[in-house]
Amino acid sequence: MFDFLDLERYDLFGAFWMTVQLTVFSAIGSLVWGTALVAMRVSPVPVMRAFGTAYVNIIRNIPLTVIIIACAQGLYFTLRVDMGSDDQSTAYFRLAVLGLSAYTATFVCEALRSGINTVPMGQAEAARAMGLSFVQVLWLIVLPQAFRSSVAPLTNVLIALTKNTTVAAAISVAEAALLMKEMIENEAQTLVIGLLFASGFVLLTLPTGLVLGWVAKRVAVKR
Amino acid sequence: MKIRKASALAAAVLALSLTATACGSDDDSGDNGAGSGGGGEEAQTLTIGIKFDQPGLGLKTEDGTFTGFDVDVATYVAKELGVDAENIEFKESPSPERENMLSRGDVDFIVATYSITDERKEKVSFAGPYFLAHQDLLIRADDSVGSVEEINDLTLCSVSGSTSAQNMKENLAPDADLSEFNTYSECLSGLESGVVDALTTDDAILAGYAAQEQYAGKFKLAGLSLSDENYGIGIPKGDTELQADINAALEKMVEDGSWEQFVEKNFGPSGYEYEPAPEITETS
Amino acid sequence: MSSSVLYDVPGPRARSVNVLLAVLFVLVLGGAAWWVLDTMHDEGQLAADKWKPFVTDGRVWTTFLLPGLWATVKAALLAIVIALPLGAVLGIARMSDHSWVRVPAGAVVEFFRAIPVLILMIFANEAYARFTDVEPDNRPLYAVVTALVLYNASVLAEVVRAGVQALPRGQTDAALAVGMRKSQLMLYVLLPQAVTAMLPAILSQLVVIVKDTALGGAVLGYSELMRSAGLINANYANLIASLTVVAVIYIVLNYLITSFAHWLEARIRRGKRTTGAVLTMEPHEQTEAGQPTLPTVKALEPPHDRPGDRPGDQPNDQGQT
Numbered sequence: 014m015f016d017f018l019d020l021e022r023y024d025l026f027g028a029f030w031m032t033v034q035l036t037v038f039s040a041i042g043s044l045v046w047g048t049a050l051v052a053m054r055v056s057p058v059p060v061m062r063a064f065g066t067a068y069v070n071i072i073r074n075i076p077l078t079v080i081i082i083a084c085a086q087g088l089y090f091t092l093r094v095d096m097g098s099d100d101q102s103t104a105y106f107r108l109a110v111l112g113l114s115a116y117t118a119t120f121v122c123e124a125l126r127s128g129i130n131t132v133p134m135g136q137a138e139a140a141r142a143m144g145l146s147f148v149q150v151l152w153l154i155v156l157p158q159a160f161r162s163s164v165a166p167l168t169n170v171l172i173a174l175t176k177n178t179t180v181a182a183a184i185s186v187a188e189a190a191l192l193m194k195e196m197i198e199n200e201a202q203t204l205v206i207g208l209l210f211a212s213g214f215v216l217l218t219l220p221t222g223l224v225l226g227w228v229a230k231r232v233a234v235k236r
Numbered sequence: 237m238k239i240r241k242a243s244a245l246a247a248a249v250l251a252l253s254l255t256a257t258a259c260g261s262d263d264d265s266g267d268n269g270a271g272s273g274g275g276g277e278e279a280q281t282l283t284i285g286i287k288f289d290q291p292g293l294g295l296k297t298e299d300g301t302f303t304g305f306d307v308d309v310a311t312y313v314a315k316e317l318g319v320d321a322e323n324i325e326f327k328e329s330p331s332p333e334r335e336n337m338l339s340r341g342d343v344d345f346i347v348a349t350y351s352i353t354d355e356r357k358e359k360v361s362f363a364g365p366y367f368l369a370h371q372d373l374l375i376r377a378d379d380s381v382g383s384v385e386e387i388n389d390l391t392l393c394s395v396s397g398s399t400s401a402q403n404m405k406e407n408l409a410p411d412a413d414l415s416e417f418n419t420y421s422e423c424l425s426g427l428e429s430g431v432v433d434a435l436t437t438d439d440a441i442l443a444g445y446a447a448q449e450q451y452a453g454k455f456k457l458a459g460l461s462l463s464d465e466n467y468g469i470g471i472p473k474g475d476t477e478l479q480a481d482i483n484a485a486l487e488k489m490v491e492d493g494s495w496e497q498f499v500e501k502n503f504g505p506s507g508y509e510y511e512p513a514p515e516i517t518e519t520s
Numbered sequence: 521m522s523s524s525v526l527y528d529v530p531g532p533r534a535r536s537v538n539v540l541l542a543v544l545f546v547l548v549l550g551g552a553a554w555w556v557l558d559t560m561h562d563e564g565q566l567a568a569d570k571w572k573p574f575v576t577d578g579r580v581w582t583t584f585l586l587p588g589l590w591a592t593v594k595a596a597l598l599a600i601v602i603a604l605p606l607g608a609v610l611g612i613a614r615m616s617d618h619s620w621v622r623v624p625a626g627a628v629v630e631f632f633r634a635i636p637v638l639i640l641m642i643f644a645n646e647a648y649a650r651f652t653d654v655e656p657d658n659r660p661l662y663a664v665v666t667a668l669v670l671y672n673a674s675v676l677a678e679v680v681r682a683g684v685q686a687l688p689r690g691q692t693d694a695a696l697a698v699g700m701r702k703s704q705l706m707l708y709v710l711l712p713q714a715v716t717a718m719l720p721a722i723l724s725q726l727v728v729i730v731k732d733t734a735l736g737g738a739v740l741g742y743s744e745l746m747r748s749a750g751l752i753n754a755n756y757a758n759l760i761a762s763l764t765v766v767a768v769i770y771i772v773l774n775y776l777i778t779s780f781a782h783w784l785e786a787r788i789r790r791g792k793r794t795t796g797a798v799l800t801m802e803p804h805e806q807t808e809a810g811q812p813t814l815p816t817v818k819a820l821e822p823p824h825d826r827p828g829d830r831p832g833d834q835p836n837d838q839g840q841t
Contacts (some may be wrong), residue, residue: 057527057534060542064549074727074774075767076734078746082422083763090426091760092559101391101415101432137525147527155526176636183738185415190638191396194739197646198332198397207643215634289754297755298579330741333656342655418738421753425760429563450569450757 018209028192029213035109035178035188036217040171042114047121048156054126057147065122073119077112077180084112085184102185109181113174120170128163129155133236164229171225172218189213282319284310285329285337285346285470289419292444292502293349294326302326304444308498309366309489310347313469316485331398335359338472345478346470349441351399352518361475362468362518363482366495368511369465371400372439373458374446376427381434381458388412390433393423400437408462420445428454438465439508446506457508468518483516560760570758574765580752588748589769595661595736595744596729599668604722606669607676612706614681625677632674638735640667645740660743664736668729675728679721683714716788723781727774734770745769 018025053065072080088094089108096107132155140154179190193210197203286306287294293304311321329337329348337343338360345363352362373381373392381387387409394401396416404414415432417423424445426432435442439457446455469486471478489495490513499510530538560566573580613625632640645663648654654662687710695705737747749762756762 055526057530058538058541058545060545064545070775071771074731074771074778076731076746076770078734078738079763079767079770082738083760083767085417086422086425086759086763090429090431091563091565092556093429093431095431100413102413105415134525141525141528150526172634176634176638179636179638180735180738182638183418185396185417190636190642193639194642195397197642203643203646203650207639207647210639211631211635211643214636214639215631218634219630289751291754295754296583296751298573298577298583298752300579300583327657328743329656336649337656340653340655342657419750421750421757421759424757448757 023192023196024187025192025209028187028189029217031106031186031188032175032178032217035106035113035181035186036171036175038110039113039117039174039178042110043117043121043170043174044167046114046118047125050118050122051125051129052151054122055129055151069119069122072116075116077116077177078183080116081109081112081180081183084108102187105181105184105186109178109184109186113177113181117170117174117177120173121167124163124166124170125156125159127166128159128161131162131234131236132158158234161232161234164225164232168222168225168229172221175218175221176214280319281323281325282314282317282345283325283327283343284314285327285334285343285348286310287330287348288328289421290349290441290444291448292506293441294347303502305367305440305498305502306347306349308502309469309486310345312489312494312498313345313347313482313485316488317481334470338470341472344471345482348470349438350468350470351438351465352468356470359473361471361473361479363471363479364468364486364516364518365466365514366469366486366489367440367467368514369438369440369467370460370511371403371436371462371465372442372460373434373436374427374442374455375434375458376430377454377456379433381460384408384460384462387434391415391431393417393426393432393435394437395420398437403463404436424451434458436462440467440503440510443503443506443508443510446508447503449505452505455506457506459509466514466517479518483519486516565760570756570761573752573756573758574761584748584752585745585765585769588743588745588766589773591661591742592730592733592744592746593773595664595668595733595742596726598665599672599729599733600722600726602665603669603672603676606673608680608711610673610677611680611684612711614677615684617702629674629677632670635671637667637671637732638739640670641736641740643667660736660740663740664733664742664744667736668732671732672725672729675725676722679718679725680714683718683721684710686717687713716791719788720781720785723777723784727777730774730777731770 020026050065050068053061054069056062056065085105085108088111089096089104095104096111098104098107136154136158137150140150145153178188181188182191182194185191189210193206196206200206286302286304288296288302290304290306294302294306295304296302307326310326311324314324315321327337327343329343329346331348334346334348334350335356338346349369350356350362351369352365356362373387373390375381381390387404388411390409390412392404392409392412392414394404394414394416396418398416401414401416404412420435420437420441423432423435427435428451435445439461442455442457445451446457469482471482489498495513503510528534557566564570610625610629613621614629616622616625641663644666645659648659648662648666649656684706691709691713692705695709700709733742733744734746736742737744737750741747745766749759749766752762753759
């Protein structure tokens with residue numbers, strides 16, 4: 014049944030490893046950029062607030078496929094941003110991480126914003142009464158609590174991100190979906206191949222959900 | 237009062253969604269029946285499979301008509317078969333679908349950069365060939381690639397899953413830095429700006445891009461002749477009558493100079509040194 | 521907590537700092553924009569012949585963009601219209617008292633939510649090609665709709681479940697008290713109310729579906745909006761311009777759907793006859809190829825503390841973005 018699975022020819026583990034790498038780097042990138050975005054959206058500077066809102070509403074409404082292809086066509090081919098890489102495959106990998114981060118950051122931003130909404134007003138008022146500045150209030154008091162109550166929605170964002178990495182196949186990143194396409198073209202066992210890749214993703218996303226679900230309960234601020 | 241409207245709306249949406257499920261599938265099967273226009277010979281019409289997105293070979297233009305070498309050949313052959321240009325229905329036949337479309341009778345024949353290979357001849361038959369192409373590289377006009385070995389040092393771009401890409405990876409230049417996109421045209425802006433050194437596929441396809449007015453003078457063919465690709469007209473397997481008719485039409489097309497004229501018109505601006513018209517080999 | 525709680529009302533010094541920050545920020549943004557436009561100009565990407573076709577040549581719209589948009593909308597509507605009843609069935613099955621119904625339904629929902637839509641599409645396309653005689657013209661549409669239905673039915677199943685569970689307990693108690701059976705309770709009491717509450721969430725899911733259709737264009741060659749950019753590029757060699765125009769169309773389309781969802785949500789919330797419960801998909805849950813998410817669909821409690829509905833009462837801005 015699995016005789017089509019020639020691991021010499023099809024680098025199955027390499028492909029899923031690429032999926033994992035894309036997920037991890039994009040998760041870090043989107044967390045950083047998403048936090049910056051939410052900081053802008055609640056900041057006292059109107060221009061930054063406007064930028065944050067506009068960014069989220071624009072990027073969120075564009076299909077990820079368009080964003081990823083635009084990264085290759087616009088950034089790499091036209092603006093020649095090669096992300097400090099020597100060869101194409103590294104460049105496409107980094108561009109895919111950039112595109113995924115830019116897109117996923119909008120969802121991180123929204124998750125954090127609703128997390129901030131769960132922090133009682135008294136927390137920030139007390140912090141201001143002690144003379145903390147906006148940055149201190151946000152970074153020392155509000156965001157840590159917001160993060161703790163955002164673990165559950167952020168987990169969903171992370172799982173979505175894991176699945177979204179398949180879009181990177183459009184710019185030549187050798188991850189799971191690209192390999193699946195190649196295998197389906199060459200081999201006859203469509204159903205088995207489909208199930209194989211499906212279960213690969215179930216294996217990646219299910220534990221993520223369970224572990225982080227447990228974490229979410231542990232760290233949630235009881236109010 | 238307002239609420240009533242809201243819930244009525246909600247109910248309507250649900251009801252709609254329930255009934256529309258049934259309608260939806262009816263709709264599709266309707267399309268299915270009406271859409272397959274295969275085998276309309278008695279009304280003197282033809283359904284021909286071509287590419288829609290290959291400049292110079294088969295391209296859908298903004299007014300909904302089609303241009304390119306394959307289109308010109310298809311139109312000429314159809315005329316010889318007694319069908320006027322306005323009675324031809326062109327259908328898009330993406331590379332992986334071509335055998336399927338012929339075996340199921342979705343199209344009468346296919347003129348779409350369709351290389352004659354033994355593997356394909358197990359599923360379909362061919363007429364022709366009508367053109368001899370070679371795998372080649374498209375490079376910037378001020379570059380040059382002297383030999384096959386030099387390809388290993390280049391940054392290449394091709395289409396994922398294409399035979400040209402596999403040929404490069406497995407035989408010609410295993411060390412080349414090759415990236416694969418969904419379409420060839422996605423490689424072009426990279427080639428233009430110098431991020432990619434060469435785009436590889438059949439020279440006829442490459443010539444089509446080089447001949448586009450937007451890229452005039454920017455690209456040229458390396459002229460390496462890395463493989464032989466005999467473009468044939470794909471027909472349903474074993475249809476010897478159609479094969480003979482098409483072959484006769486193709487011979488006439490070469491004799492009366494139309495072939496030369498089609499090639500010049502579609503590839504001329506690229507400076508492509510094409511092969512002379514090939515001998516007909518696919519006979520029964 | 522509103523954001524203004526995070527900082528004091530700016531005094532003269534804070535105001536000048538804010539102005540300085542704003543100026544710096546605008547300078548950085550402007551610099552980046554200038555660099556992008558300047559480089560694009562050097563590369564000839566801003567040349568008039570790359571952009572003019574969209575303005576001067578209506579045929580670009582009638583031949584490529586509008587049919588592409590229609591294909592996108594068609595696939596999205598078919599997907600949601602088929603996924604909705606399927607999702608309702610799955611969602612109700614998941615709440616069943618019988619474990620032989622509940623467990624398989626739960627497994628199906630969890631399975632299809634864990635798989636990327638792209639993988640589902642590639643698989644569906646191949647399965648249709650091998651095992652059915654759907655003709656190639658329609659196969660990408662079938663594959664796109666099938667994949668979107670499988671995934672979104674699972675998502676909507678959770679929306680339905682959350683919608684029913686968000687209804688006040690009294691509804692169930694009252695129905696049972698007047699002697700309704702469980703099926704009657706679900707059909708006549710719970711579902712009709714839940715559907716009202718779910719409408720905004722369903723519309724939000726439509727945005728996800730619209731974006732996901734683009735996968736079908738990129739991978740299966742389904743002739744939707746994203747792929748029409750490729751066809752335009754084959755004619756005019758203007759991929760960047762085509763992608764930009766297509767992105768703007770997506771933004772406008774999705775913005776309209778989102779605005780309609782918010783309007784509807786506000787309306788339902790103002791309502792007197794319903795429980796006023798509304799399910800919103802928080803924006804972070806709308807994720808392309810994926811959204812796992814459902815469990816965070818949240819039910820907003822009806823505004824019990826409000827004494828009736830005064831006209832002009834503003835809905836609170838939860839979920840408003």
